Amino acid sequence: MKKPLPWHIVVFLAPALLIYVVFSAWPLIDTLRLGFYVTSDTGSQHFAWLANYKMLMFDPHWSEGFWNAMGNNLKFFLVHMLIQNPIGLLLAALLSMRGVRGAKVYQTVLFLPTLLSVVIIGFIWQLILSPLWGVSETLLGYVGLADWFQPWLGQEETALYTLSMMSVWQFVGIPMMLIYAALIAIPDEIIEAAVVEGASAWRIFWTIRVPLILPTLGLVTILTFVGNFNAFDLIYSVKGALAGPNYSTDILGTYFYRAFFGYQSQLGSATLGAAVATLMFLVILAGVGVYFFFVQRKLQRFSF
């Protein structure tokens, strides 16, 4: 006997599907289309196949900026991977230990910056680090390190890393919470069995807990990747669209902003902007693809 089509499922899914198509899928596809056009001086657009992409990747005075932004973006991501996520893991491990007093208070305090607007974060840190009005130099002076103080946000060598660390400071609560949730979800029996077998706490952590939370670590990685390659707001609010000094903090987001909206005497171009957006999309797609192919497939058997 043939099963009747489950109409109720279609009916209930349709509104959500419709909204996603209209506000998410269609704009994305249209962006891909727009990237193939060029805008003339009068604002009319005509099809130009790969002209925008050629310009972005090979015309020196666009490509230099593009690859610079790409490189900076990669550094921005690596700082998060190497500092934010390990700290998140460490904090989660500490918080999930038994008998930590005030664990909830710690969680809340560590998570608080995540709730603040990026603009506020940017402004606060700009003030703290300001060589004119900031408190950093005085605070460093109390521990005898005043000579180490530098205008970190104003130097080409340090500006990007300073901004990355500000972002780490703000967002460390998210990996912490995700990993924490995974850690406390590990069934007590497994841990108890290991304890009975005589395993040390260190060994339990590395050979039982960490493998069991690998899918979560994978999720955190991919969230960090997507988030960082779409980043824009912090840099824009602290350094403006020119991402100075000398483009040392320019990432794909700010590069896209200048291409799309224009800045100062550079006019914006929706078509060139769409091409940059497409390239950003492809980078993220490739990253996610690599992750799914090499990592996610192997993680399946650990999920519970």
Next chain:
Amino acid sequence: MKNIRLTQGALIAAMLAAGAAQAGTLTIESWRVDDKGLWEDVLIPAFQKKNPGIQVKFSPTAPTEYDSALQARLNGGTAGDLITCRPFDKSLDLYKKGNLDKLDGKGGMQNFPASAKVAWQTDDGKDTFCMPMASVIHGFFYNKKIFKDLNLQPPKTIDELHKVSEAVKKAGKTPIALGTADQWESSQIVFTGIGPNFWKGEEGRKALIAGKAKFTDPQFVAAWEEMSKWGPYLAKGYSAQTYGDTQNLFASGRAAMVAAGSWDIGYYNQQGVDFGAFPPPVAKAGDKCYISDHTDIGLGVNSKSKNKADAQKFLEWVGSQEFADLYTNKVTGFFSLSNHLIAVKDPVAKQMIDWRKTCGSTIRLNAQILNRGEPNMETELWTVNSAVLNGKMTPKAAADRIQNGFSKWYKPAK
């Protein structure tokens, strides 16, 4: 239930009223966000007194976004009736695309000298498309109290500038308030502000346009060389210092001098600073001085405006003595470009406008023609000049980079 109907009714009525009011409203596009209050409280009411019934709305966009946003609105047909014009190429571009009306012979235009109109004419000088409004003058402000306490005089030559700076530094204050974080000051205030004394103002600028001089020539490199010596005179960590920080530094009396433009007079007056101004110092005592007297703002009519008659009336008023007086004396630091005799009341503004009597006037070096190609010279200059001030780029490297970018697209007709 009744309440909801009432609200709906009120809403519809309000929308209708708004629609009715909008039909005859003139909208002014501008980048002068800071002057919004002034337009709304002083200028527009003054205009309406003479022309009752014409509604005017001042609707500014942030300066860094103005060019792009305006272009988008013009393309989309939603731009305002009156358009504030940047000098030279940006507006010429709009005129060539047919976004601005030709204004030759229109009421009010006869009140401006030819030199003021140049910024808003086609290269052959035949069509004028914006009415000149105001120029800004670049120079330095100094804190009178600090100078008096240390027994210093405003410097006239480069050597004196360095001596004064050393003396201020020894006294434990910041000699010059200037930051490079926002980049534009490095270029618009410093390079094109102090530079004209090195390249002899218009002479140097025209030589570049004619292809007879290069940025790598000594008279241009000298400007960068001077800038590369400023690092020790600026506040600690100046590379992270924003324009707002700079204003604070000088206003709070922590810095003795500030590299500034006349548009800042109003701000420092508000802060209650006792200050004077001196023009960019010259190389040797007795040299002729040059100032950057930049024709900065004009006003044009959107060619697609639905309300051109009223727009023209407004423009005519902008060309009048009354406007020139209000603009010069209320928007302190912006100097009307008209022929009218205006008594400048603010002492510092008067001091600055008097420099015109002894110094040669020029506009910002790259404002005319030199910005037309890619790479965009304005953006390049921002980057290069802040790098030179930061000590990250040598004067020679700066000159090479600008000249290379320039020669890529500029082939002057010989």
